[in-house]
Each structure stands twice: as C-alpha cells, then as structure tokens.
Amino acid sequence: MNVPYALLVGMRDPSLRLKNGSGQDDSVVCRGCASLPAMADRTSTKRKRAGKTPVSRRSSPLEPPKSPLLAKDARNGAPITSGKHFLSDKVGHFTESVIREMTRQAMLHGAVNLAQGFPDFPAPAEVKQAAQRAVAADVNQYAITWGAKDLRNAIARQMGVWQGITVDPEKEITVCCGSTEAMISTLLAVCNAGDEVVIFEPFYENYGPDSVLSGAKPKFVKLRPPKDDGGEWTFDEKELRRAFDKHTKAIILNTPNNPTGKVFTRRELELIRDLCVEFDVLAITDEIYEHILYEGTEHISIVSLEGMRERTVTINGMSKTYSVTGWRVGWAVAPEKITNAIRKVHDFLTVGAPAPLQEAGAAALSLPAEYYANLAKGYRVRRDHLMPALTAAGFQCFRPRGAYYVMTDISAFGYKDDVAFAKYLVQEIGVACVPGSSFYRDPRDGAKQVRFAFCKKPETLDEAARRLAKLRVGATA
Numbered sequence: 001m002n003v004p005y006a007l008l009v010g011m012r013d014p015s016l017r018l019k020n021g022s023g024q025d026d027s028v029v030c031r032g033c034a035s036l037p038a039m040a041d042r043t044s045t046k047r048k049r050a051g052k053t054p055v056s057r058r059s060s061p062l063e064p065p066k067s068p069l070l071a072k073d074a075r076n077g078a079p080i081t082s083g084k085h086f087l088s089d090k091v092g093h094f095t096e097s098v099i100r101e102m103t104r105q106a107m108l109h110g111a112v113n114l115a116q117g118f119p120d121f122p123a124p125a126e127v128k129q130a131a132q133r134a135v136a137a138d139v140n141q142y143a144i145t146w147g148a149k150d151l152r153n154a155i156a157r158q159m160g161v162w163q164g165i166t167v168d169p170e171k172e173i174t175v176c177c178g179s180t181e182a183m184i185s186t187l188l189a190v191c192n193a194g195d196e197v198v199i200f201e202p203f204y205e206n207y208g209p210d211s212v213l214s215g216a217k218p219k220f221v222k223l224r225p226p227k228d229d230g231g232e233w234t235f236d237e238k239e240l241r242r243a244f245d246k247h248t249k250a251i252i253l254n255t256p257n258n259p260t261g262k263v264f265t266r267r268e269l270e271l272i273r274d275l276c277v278e279f280d281v282l283a284i285t286d287e288i289y290e291h292i293l294y295e296g297t298e299h300i301s302i303v304s305l306e307g308m309r310e311r312t313v314t315i316n317g318m319s320k321t322y323s324v325t326g327w328r329v330g331w332a333v334a335p336e337k338i339t340n341a342i343r344k345v346h347d348f349l350t351v352g353a354p355a356p357l358q359e360a361g362a363a364a365l366s367l368p369a370e371y372y373a374n375l376a377k378g379y380r381v382r383r384d385h386l387m388p389a390l391t392a393a394g395f396q397c398f399r400p401r402g403a404y405y406v407m408t409d410i411s412a413f414g415y416k417d418d419v420a421f422a423k424y425l426v427q428e429i430g431v432a433c434v435p436g437s438s439f440y441r442d443p444r445d446g447a448k449q450v451r452f453a454f455c456k457k458p459e460t461l462d463e464a465a466r467r468l469a470k471l472r473v474g475a476t477a
C-alpha cells in the first residue's frame with residue numbers, strides 16, 4: 001500500500017514561508033493582481049520601454065511560458081528538458097488524502113468501505129427530482145459566480161431559522177464547489193504568508209493542506225479522548241490560550257466534529273469567542289454535520305454568539321445533509337468585506353458551482369423540519385448498529401455526539417500502528433477504515449486509533465459486522 005501517512009511535513013517546519021521565484025512573499029506578489037487586463041497593460045508599457053521582451057523571465061501571467069519541452073534534440077527529435085523543478089514547493093508539504101486513498105484500497109480489495117464519509121443509500125427523491133427538472137428546464141449554463149439567487153435566498157432564510165442570524169443573500173453568501181472549496185477559498189482570501197491558523201486536532205485532513213496552500217502556518221490544539229464511555233472529547237483551556245498570539249489570523253472550528261463526533265458546547269464556544277475577540281481573530285467554522293446530532297445535543301453556531309457576527313465565516317453544504325456528496329455544492333457565509341474577497345478567489349478558482357444542482361439545493365433547503373429530525377434519527381440507528389459490532393470485535397469506541405463517524409482505540413489488537421492495522425483490515429478482513437494518524441500532525445498521536453464511517457445501509461453495516469467478527473484480539477503484525 002502506498003503509505004502517504006506521514007502528513008504535512010511543512011507543518012513541522014516553523015520556518016515555512018511560501019515564496020515566489022524571486023523570494024518575495026506570495027502575499028506581496030499577489031497584491032493588486034485581481035485585474036489581469038490591467039496587469040497586461042502595465043507589462044506592455046514596460047516592454048515598449050525595454051524595447052524587447054526579456055527571454056529569461058515571464059513578464060505577464062497572460063504570456064505563455066517558453067516551455068523547455070518545445071526544444072527538440074536535433075539527432076532524434078526527442079524533447080530536451082532543462083532539469084528544472086517543475087513542482088511547487090507547496091505540494092511537497094502535504095500528501096494525497098488518506099481518506100480518499102482508503103476508498104481506492106477498498107475497491108481494490110473488495111472491502112466494505114467504512115472509510116470515506118459518503119452514504120451508500122439514495123438521496124431524497126424530492127431533491128433528485130428538483131435536479132432533474134432543472135436540467136430539463138435548461139438550467140445548464142454558468143450560474144451567477146457567487147451562487148444562484150434562489151439558493152442564496154434559501155441559505156439566508158435557513159440561517160435565520162436555524163441560527164437566528166439575519167444574512168444578506170446579495171452581499172454575504174458565496175456558493176462554492178462543496179464546502180471543501182468554500183474552506184480553501186476562505187483561507188486564500190484571508191491569509192497572508194506567516195499568518196497563523198489555530199486548528200483542533202484530530203482534524204479533518206483537508207484543513208492542514210488548506211493552510212499550507214494559503215501560506216498560513218497551522219497551530220494545533222489537542223482534543224483529548226473521553227476516559228470512559230459516557231465522556232466527551234475535551235481541550236485544555238490554557239493550551240488553547242497559548243495557541244493565540246499576535247500572528248493568529250483565524251481559528252478553524254468543526255462542530256459537529258469529524259473525526260471525533262464531538263459537538264462543541266456553548267461554554268466551549270464562548271471561551272473560543274472570548275479569545276477571538278481578545279486577539280482580534282476570525283472564526284472559520286465548518287458546520288457540515290449541523291443536522292446530524294444524537295442524544296438531544298444542541299448545535300450552536302459560533303456566529304450566533306455576541307461579538308462574533310463580524311468575525312465569523314460559516315461554512316456548510318449539501319453533501320452530508322442531503323446525501324449528495326458527489327454534487328459539490330457548498331457555501332460560505334461571511335460579512336460583506338470578507339465575502340467580497342472570498343468571491344474573488346472563488347471566481348478564479350472555479351467560476352461557479354454546478355447550476356442545476358444549485359436549483360436543487362434551493363428545493364432541498366425548503367424541506368420540512370421533519371426531514372432533519374428523520375435524518376438524525378436514521379443516523380442514530382446506524383451508529384447504534386455499528387458500535388456494538390465494533391465493541392464485540394475488540395475496539396474501544398468513543399461514542400460520537402454528532403456527525404457520522406466513530407473513532408476507536410485499537411490497542412487491544414496489538415498491532416505496530418494504525419497503518420499496519422488498517423492495511424490488515426482492508427486486505428485480510430475486508431473492511432476499510434481510516435488510520436487515525438491521518439487526523440494528526442504527528443502520526444504517533446493517532447497510532448492507536450482508526451475511524452469508521454457509518455453512513456451506510458443496514459445490509460452494508462451487517463456485512464461489515466460479519467467480517468469484523470473474524471478479528472482476533474491480541475493478534476500481532
């Protein structure tokens with residue numbers, strides 16, 4: 001198995017600074033670059049003055065580079081390469097997604113895929129029909145870059161219903177290609193090289209590479225697992241405070257949380273709010289599991305706390321709430337000034353999210369309250385289906401309060417680490433999980449953990465349980 005688990009080399013390098021070819025900070029180079037035609041004009045003036053275009057340096061992003069691949073060897077016509085490094089330094093600082101790699105492994109070995117968080121059951125019929133109607137009605141061209149009006153109106157309306165927040169759909173919402181794009185567009189829009197971003201770990205693996213790509217340095221604060229079955233994942237308030245300083249630009253929150261299932265309490269969010277205000281920090285909050293809650297837990301959006309409206313970017317999407325992870329529709333809700341910056345990045349990254357699926361998004365957000373209650377109930381049944389099977393097989397489960405994953409401790413199996421165990425599980429037992437190390441900066445912190453997703457049909461969970469029953473506690477590899 002390809003082992004890309006040693007994650008985010010750059011995060012361990014405090015001196016990480018993203019530079020352009022001339023050694024300047026990217027932030028300096030990019031300032032004022034929003035208008036490409038203006039830049040082209042400046043270039044042509046310079047060129048006129050110089051009399052000719054310099055050969056060794058590109059003078060405009062509009063001008064294609066002189067590719068060394070165009071040069072051919074006179075003897076055999078083979079392309080001559082210069083030996084130059086063609087890869088960005090940034091990509092050397094993180095690996096491919098471990099979660100997505102585990103899906104490929106599951107397919108390779110015919111394993112039950114409890115690794116990646118996508119449902120294997122149908123999306124709601126009303127939502128699919130709305131998409132079909134939109135395609136048939138020829139909503140097949142680019143939507144407005146920052147989102148179809150109907151969808152933005154529906155998001156604003158539901159932010160009022162669910163969070164009690166008034167949002168201007170014209171000025172404060174950007175619809176993106178999934179919340180994944182909303183997060184990276186936000187970080188690119190707000191971070192300069194050298195800014196620091198606070199992240200709780202274990203963390204959803206995208207946040208690390210997102211920070212690196214945006215030039216920010218991630219600072220991690222530990223979430224510690226519960227000591228007993230009824231307990232909660234907690235963090236140390238002093239450790240959190242120590243992570244904040246004058247370089248802190250933002251904190252990334254994810255509640256309900258992937259991978260832990262933690263749902264941040266009002267008290268915890270108030271503490272985070274106080275630090276954000278004291279250090280003048282932005283909260284970027286990923287609330288994609290907002291409606292998947294258990295045992296009467298309450299989802300609180302940090303934007304709804306006093307003092308946070310002007311310093312919060314709330315990210316959400318259709319993937320998890322409406323079981324359409326392949327549609328790629330998500331959004332960022334932020335104050336106008338920040339929204340303007342996010343919209344610029346989003347425009348040049350993707351132009352826009354799929355137009356007919358945005359129309360279906362407006363229909364989805366109009367589903368009755370009963371839909372959300374049934375969604376949570378369905379996931380509780382699935383959680384309570386998988387957890388006993390895991391416990392019986394020898395895993396120690398950390399009971400999730402929200403989202404659709406269960407983090408487990410694998411100490412009882414006696415494996416060298418999570419990667420060796422996950423490899424054995426997918427190849428020999430036929431069940432794919434995600435090695436815990438992929439959720440931590442230091443792989444050793446997750447060496448005794450693996451994560452299972454339970455967003456699956458009962459028969460899928462039954463088959464996984466049947467296979468897991470073959471596991472032997474105390475086996476060593």
Ligand SMILES: Cc1ncc(COP(=O)(O)O)c(C=O)c1O
Nearest residue numbers: 117178179180204258317319330
């Ligand atoms: C916390 C979290 N955020 C974002 C995503 C991706 O969301 P989207 O499909 O909207 O890009 C996931 C997917 O697993 C997730 O767990």
